[in-house]
Amino acid sequence: xxxxxQSPDSLAVSLGERATINCKSSQSVLYSSxxxxxxxxYQQKPGQPPKLLIYWASTRESGVPDRFSGSGSGTDxxxxxxxxxxxxxxxxxxxxxYSTPYTFGQGTKLEIK
Amino acid sequence: xxxxxxxxxxxxxxxxxxxxxxxxxxxxxxxxxxHWVRQAPGQGLEWMGWxxxxxxxxxxxxxxxxxxxxxxxxxxSTAYMELSRLASDDTAVYYCAREYCSSTTCSPFMDVxxxxxxxxxxx
Numbered sequence: 361x362x363x364x365x366q367s368p369d370s371l372a373v374s375l376g377e378r379a380t381i382n383c384k385s386s387q388s389v390l391y392s393s394x395x396x397x398x399x400x401x402y403q404q405k406p407g408q409p410p411k412l413l414i415y416w417a418s419t420r421e422s423g424v425p426d427r428f429s430g431s432g433s434g435t436d437x438x439x440x441x442x443x444x445x446x447x448x449x450x451x452x453x454x455x456x457x458y459s460t461p462y463t464f465g466q467g468t469k470l471e472i473k
Numbered sequence: 474x475x476x477x478x479x480x481x482x483x484x485x486x487x488x489x490x491x492x493x494x495x496x497x498x499x500x501x502x503x504x505x506x507x508h509w510v511r512q513a514p515g516q517g518l519e520w521m522g523w524x525x526x527x528x529x530x531x532x533x534x535x536x537x538x539x540x541x542x543x544x545x546x547x548x549x550s551t552a553y554m555e556l557s558r559l560a561s562d563d564t565a566v567y568y569c570a571r572e573y574c575s576s577t578t579c580s581p582f583m584d585v586x587x588x589x590x591x592x593x594x595x596x
Contacts (some may be wrong), residue, residue: 400582402518409568409586410510410518421584453518457581461534462508464518 362386362456366465372473379441381468383454388434391458398458401430401439404467405450413452414439446472475499477507477569477587484593490557493590495569502550503527506572508583509543509554511565519565523572523581524552559594566591 363386373379389398397417402410412421414430417437427442441448449472454465480494495507509521522533524543531543542555552569567590570583 398580404518409570409589410583411586412573412582412584415573415580415582455518455520455582460520460532461536462520462581464520467517 361461362389362459362463364454364456364463364465366452366454366468368468369466370469370471372471373441373444374473375446376443377473379444379448379470381439381441381452381454381470383432383437383439383465385435385437385456385458389456389458390434397433397437398456399430399432399437400455400457401428402453402455403448403450404453410453441470444470444472475571475585477571477585479567479569479587479590482591482593484595485559487560487594487596489559489594490555491559491592492553492555493567493569493592495552495554495587497550497552497571500571502545503547505574506579506581507543507545507552508570508572508581509541510568510570510583512568512589513562513565516565521554521567526552556592559592561594564592564594 365384367382399417401414404410418430429440431438451467451469478496483491503526506523506525508523524531526545533541545552569587571585573584
């Protein structure tokens with residue numbers, strides 16, 4: 361199984377500042393046949409299901425604010441939230457969909473400093 | 474609008490089975506695979522498996538093989554996930570989620586989620 365490890369587990373950022381969440385996979389999720397990284401990011405607010413933010417490591421889902429961006433390739437990925445808003449303060453997960461079982465990171469809790 | 478509506482909360486005893494339903498609306502049910510993901514209290518997300526509503530083909534995580542059964546009824550656009558031999562660590566919120574499809578291909582990340590079904594296993 362591919363193990364997804366996020367860092368940090370929690371992060372405190374001031375409103376208006378930048379938040380950076382990292383995700384590392386135990387093996388590459390770059391698929392040679394399509395040259396795409398099979399990596400997605402989700403946001404989950406309390407009592408709600410996850411919401412898709414980013415897929416193919418860097419493609420923003422329709423309707424997601426452009427302050428959210430994804431980057432990285434192979435085994436190392438980053439979710440960046442520019443100009444943090446109060447509504448962004450919640451938990452974020454990465455997910456690999458390179459091979460089954462599709463696995464998630466343990467989550468990163470974003471808080472206000 | 475596109476949505477997945479799940480069945481209500483369940484309380485089960487150890488060794489019992491639970492069957493969760495997930496009714497799709499607003500899109501062609503047979504055009505998108507449905508995934509099942511669970512989340513134990515205060516914990517992260519765990520992928521359980523998927524079903525292709527068109528073919529009925531399923532694939533589950535090895536951890537759940539032999540215990541999970543995923544089915545569908547295309548006449549009512551509903552997917553089901555049944556988990557047997559329940560134990561206390563099966564207490565979780567169970568989500569169904571639609572697989573993402575572009576105009577040309579589908580990929581196993583999830584763009585539409587149900588609100589979740591809480592399953593509590595307690596003697």
